[in-house]
Amino acid sequence: MNPVTKAVTNLFRGRRGPGDLRADFTASLVVFLVAVPLCVGVAVASGVPAELGLVTGIVGGLVTGLLPGSSLQVSGPAAGMTVLVYEAVQEYGIGALGVIVLAAGVLQLLMGAFRLGRWFRAISIAVVQGMLAGIGLVLIAGQLYALVDADAPAGGLAKIGGLPGLAADTLGSGPALAALGIGVGTVLVLVLWPRIPAAARVLPAPLAAVALATAAAVAFDPPVARVEVKGLLDVIQPPALSDFAGLAEIGLLGTVVAFTLIASAESLFSAAAVDRLHDGPRTDYDKELVAQGAGNAVCGILGALPMTAVIVRSSANLQAGARTKASRVLHGVWLLVFAALFPAALGVIPVAALAGVLVHAGWKLIPVKELAPLWREHRGEAVVLGATALSIVVTNMFEGVLIGLLLAVAKTAWETSHVHVEVSGADENDDELGPVRVRVLGNATFLRLPKLLDELEALPRDRLIELDLSGLRHVDHACGAALTAWADRHNEAGLKPVRVAA
Numbered sequence: 001m002n003p004v005t006k007a008v009t010n011l012f013r014g015r016r017g018p019g020d021l022r023a024d025f026t027a028s029l030v031v032f033l034v035a036v037p038l039c040v041g042v043a044v045a046s047g048v049p050a051e052l053g054l055v056t057g058i059v060g061g062l063v064t065g066l067l068p069g070s071s072l073q074v075s076g077p078a079a080g081m082t083v084l085v086y087e088a089v090q091e092y093g094i095g096a097l098g099v100i101v102l103a104a105g106v107l108q109l110l111m112g113a114f115r116l117g118r119w120f121r122a123i124s125i126a127v128v129q130g131m132l133a134g135i136g137l138v139l140i141a142g143q144l145y146a147l148v149d150a151d152a153p154a155g156g157l158a159k160i161g162g163l164p165g166l167a168a169d170t171l172g173s174g175p176a177l178a179a180l181g182i183g184v185g186t187v188l189v190l191v192l193w194p195r196i197p198a199a200a201r202v203l204p205a206p207l208a209a210v211a212l213a214t215a216a217a218v219a220f221d222p223p224v225a226r227v228e229v230k231g232l233l234d235v236i237q238p239p240a241l242s243d244f245a246g247l248a249e250i251g252l253l254g255t256v257v258a259f260t261l262i263a264s265a266e267s268l269f270s271a272a273a274v275d276r277l278h279d280g281p282r283t284d285y286d287k288e289l290v291a292q293g294a295g296n297a298v299c300g301i302l303g304a305l306p307m308t309a310v311i312v313r314s315s316a317n318l319q320a321g322a323r324t325k326a327s328r329v330l331h332g333v334w335l336l337v338f339a340a341l342f343p344a345a346l347g348v349i350p351v352a353a354l355a356g357v358l359v360h361a362g363w364k365l366i367p368v369k370e371l372a373p374l375w376r377e378h379r380g381e382a383v384v385l386g387a388t389a390l391s392i393v394v395t396n397m398f399e400g401v402l403i404g405l406l407l408a409v410a411k412t413a414w415e416t417s418h419v420h421v422e423v424s425g426a427d428e429n430d431d432e433l434g435p436v437r438v439r440v441l442g443n444a445t446f447l448r449l450p451k452l453l454d455e456l457e458a459l460p461r462d463r464l465i466e467l468d469l470s471g472l473r474h475v476d477h478a479c480g481a482a483l484t485a486w487a488d489r490h491n492e493a494g495l496k497p498v499r500v501a502a
Helices: 003-012 018-045 050-062 079-092 094-113 117-121 125-146 156-161 163-171 174-195 205-220 241-248 250-275 285-302 311-319 326-341 343-348 351-364 368-377 379-394 397-416 446-457 477-493
Strands: 419-424 436-444 465-468 472-475 498-501
Touching (some): 018 079, 018 205, 125 163, 125 311, 125 379, 174 351, 205 351, 250 311, 368 379
Parallel strands (some): 465 498
């Protein structure tokens, strides 16, 4: 059995019945509709032809989608890579983009082969929720511009800061108001769709909302933007042999490493988030890293954008009822068929309708109902969640998640470095009754050093001190040195020495 036949066989293995195929089919259409504006938008923002974004989306479905790892996660061009790609294209040229992406894919394959993906399992739940919330906020802010056919500024803060001006411009523009009507109508359909009788809900809500918005646009023909796609074959430019000479430059090698680390981190962080959204099989991080590497290697050969797993498309896939990896593979098929063979079929879909789908998807990524209980019961976790989300809005996804992880580690270090000091015999005035017994329990780290020293300095200096450290599970260098220094000071100033029992 050849590899392609084996992959297709595995794709349909383990199905429980026709219901799975029907669910995956409809989910793939939803993901396809969500993926089109994202693929095109990321490409344009990256300074490359829009069609290259679609090429990456197709590879994400047909190549990465067939491989094991995370069965319900959808891959394609990601907004988190936009700034990196833009800077690389400006500095090295679009011809070098394929080399960079290909090299990054090979590095990901090696990382997966050496089982380095497993280390990404150590992710705080608060960081994952904060990542989802941050992405949701940035997504909503950006798509509010698309709702009125306006161009969104770069960066989360710029998007949010430009909203008052956007509102003023929209009120004075007829075409913008028409697009807003289509977008708001799409959102209303998404919100109200679950409340209609189950018998009428044959299609998933996003698909029904886009279909109704498209029908309204065809019937009334308002002056709104539609999806624009041209042919794909003209933009596919495999890297030439001369382009590989750039790998001898330190700067380009650094760009390759940056592509590799950011693409891998975004994919595996997204995998952790996707695992929280469903009850199916968990992600195999090493296999997912191999799958992402294979996809990026193919994208590099085609001269396309880098790919990562994309939480927006993945969450849309889950919300539409996907059950197996067939949905993400089929979404790649629809991208290929409609974008490559029938691009005119996409031209009737209003961009505002797709923006409405993304605004709704972004809102569902924000754990609004969980925030108040989390603040009451685990205030530290709530702080990490909020700080992660805010950092993503202010910086970008990768840096925001790193900040969140650092905060989670700092919170854990603070909570686990608990030190308790038990003192007995200190109230006795006559030292013939025995020494002052001091027992230190817990984890003695520099984070709790001020508290520990304050309690030790308060002990009487004219008594024999028996310091019992056997209850300490951990003593770092700072605490060990501080305890020694305290004992020396006590012995110099006091009448009795410190006796340490470890």
